[in-house]
Amino acid sequence: MANTQPETDIPDIGFDASKQGKLPQRALSNAPKNEPAVRIGFVSAAVGYGLFAARDFKKDEFIFHEAPILSALFHEADSENLALMRGQLTAYRNAVAENSDELVTAYPVLAASHGVTPASFDKADGVLRGSTIGKFLVHGRYAGSTITKEEYEAFRAKIQVADSPSEHDCRLASRNFLRHYAFDARKDSQGGLPGKSKPIATQPHNACIYLLGSLVNHCCTPKISRRPKSTEELQLPDGPNCSWRIGPQGLAKFVLKKHICVQARRDIKEGEQLTWDYGKQDLGFVCECSTCRPPTSPHCKVM
Numbered sequence: 001m002a003n004t005q006p007e008t009d010i011p012d013i014g015f016d017a018s019k020q021g022k023l024p025q026r027a028l029s030n031a032p033k034n035e036p037a038v039r040i041g042f043v044s045a046a047v048g049y050g051l052f053a054a055r056d057f058k059k060d061e062f063i064f065h066e067a068p069i070l071s072a073l074f075h076e077a078d079s080e081n082l083a084l085m086r087g088q089l090t091a092y093r094n095a096v097a098e099n100s101d102e103l104v105t106a107y108p109v110l111a112a113s114h115g116v117t118p119a120s121f122d123k124a125d126g127v128l129r130g131s132t133i134g135k136f137l138v139h140g141r142y143a144g145s146t147i148t149k150e151e152y153e154a155f156r157a158k159i160q161v162a163d164s165p166s167e168h169d170c171r172l173a174s175r176n177f178l179r180h181y182a183f184d185a186r187k188d189s190q191g192g193l194p195g196k197s198k199p200i201a202t203q204p205h206n207a208c209i210y211l212l213g214s215l216v217n218h219c220c221t222p223k224i225s226r227r228p229k230s231t232e233e234l235q236l237p238d239g240p241n242c243s244w245r246i247g248p249q250g251l252a253k254f255v256l257k258k259h260i261c262v263q264a265r266r267d268i269k270e271g272e273q274l275t276w277d278y279g280k281q282d283l284g285f286v287c288e289c290s291t292c293r294p295p296t297s298p299h300c301k302v303m
């Protein structure tokens, strides 16, 4: 990747995450238990996949800790920087070369924009129920998928596969993917907490994609009026149930650099969808989160 900063501090694509977890014993002293943590499920044809709790979590409990599957330089405001876009496409292609089944199955819309037809249900189901989707987890185990054949086929039927996309189309697709799925891996990067959205980047920064972490959907933080005008305003919806941070800043000493650590903001029940607040006013999609439903909800930030 000619245009990216030296990446000596992140794992090579295809590295063995289980070996990354072999930290000095003292560093692991506060690590979460290596128990089932998440499942992939289907939310709706509009929202796509989501990540769901595979067991109950207590408020503040660590849910999972995952290494990035790819990292590339990204700049929100610089949408036509050819060098950046080439690096982003190279990073994506490198990740696909090592993790094709997992990436194509977890991100079929992205694969389709690169001209790859989504897998049949049988193939996708084998990947989604297997353990390799969880191969970048350092703590917390992947516990399989709840996606049914009907859900998958309905989703797959809506996906438009690009017909012989040009290099330019592929670069745009990779940039778009980073824009909507990547996390800013700068120092002190964190999100999903009210009032803790990311500062605007003035320079390109490392954007990381996580095989599972990037599947977490957005939920708006309910707006709290100082003086509730109605009883409806007093009955706030639950809002996002998770927060994330990129290591090694904050949270815990065992979180490695550029690894994402996900924590429960409140008690979470098994089967509940994991969500956080993307922290953007302009989400780039019509929000279907539980805070925004019904559509006339006074709590929705994008109304």
Ligand SMILES: C[S@@+](CC[C@H](N)C(=O)[O-])C[C@H]1O[C@@H](n2cnc3c(N)ncnc32)[C@H](O)[C@@H]1O
Pocket (backbone or CB within 6 Å): 046, 047, 048, 049, 050, 106, 107, 180, 181, 214, 215, 216, 217, 218, 219, 285, 286, 287, 288, 289
């Ligand atoms: C980080 S991805 C989350 C995983 C995604 N659902 C998938 O299947 O690939 C972000 C994308 O998911 C969808 N999404 C996430 N939260 C949503 C929400 N609250 N309402 C509607 N769509 C949402 C949007 O298409 C968004 O661009």
